[in-house]
Amino acid sequence: MSTLTITDAVRPIAPVVSTRLRITARGRRVVALLASVPVVTALAAAILSGGGALASGEAGAPAGSFETVTVLPGDSLWSIAEDIAPGHDPRDVVDGLMSLNALSSAVLDAGQSLAIPTEYAGSASGK
Template sequence: MSTVIASSPFVIGSGVDAGRSVAPRTRLRLTRRGRIVLTSLAAVPVVAVALFAGLSAVPAVAGSSSADVSFRYVTIEPGQSLWSLAESLAPTVDPRDVIAEITSLNGLTSSSLEPGQQIAVPLGY
């Protein structure tokens, strides 16, 4: 007599799973949109690191156009703004142009000034 062993996805007998059918395992499917989202999420940190490394590698040196400018220092008075400073330095010139030169010469990131602050202004005015 010979013995035949058959495999079945269902458990037969008196175990813990007796009488309960085991659901077949489903495969995870990644759609095209899912692949795009996953790739984008993986690329964001790489791009952020590349931008940060690129920006920190830029030297903090003034441009060649401002390197040739002669300047003097002016002390900011209480209530004085860049606009009033530009108008007092060059009353016949557009104040926006003077403010742009002062901002680039001093490397200012905002237009707020503090009383007593030393600001470099071009000598041409």
């Protein structure tokens, strides 16, 4: 019988060279740009959507303490404005009605309740 001998061949391992990360000026600009994108996006979203709930310094009427008018068939904002404030410019009254009631258009439905701005509430004819 023959004997088999196993010899461990040791291979020389290349030394591990530690390299230091080097970044160029262009690379620093790219990293800074990528880091600033989320900040700029969040800031832009806050600026664009933040104007929806602006508070004014004016004292408003407490909720539920204003008069309302029920829209009758054939009524328009113009006719209601002339009825509730005959001594005022109807364009200003219509604008006040649209602002107070958050109306996006001048279309009214019969039976709809409209809040009357406080400056015209005392002169409403009780429609």
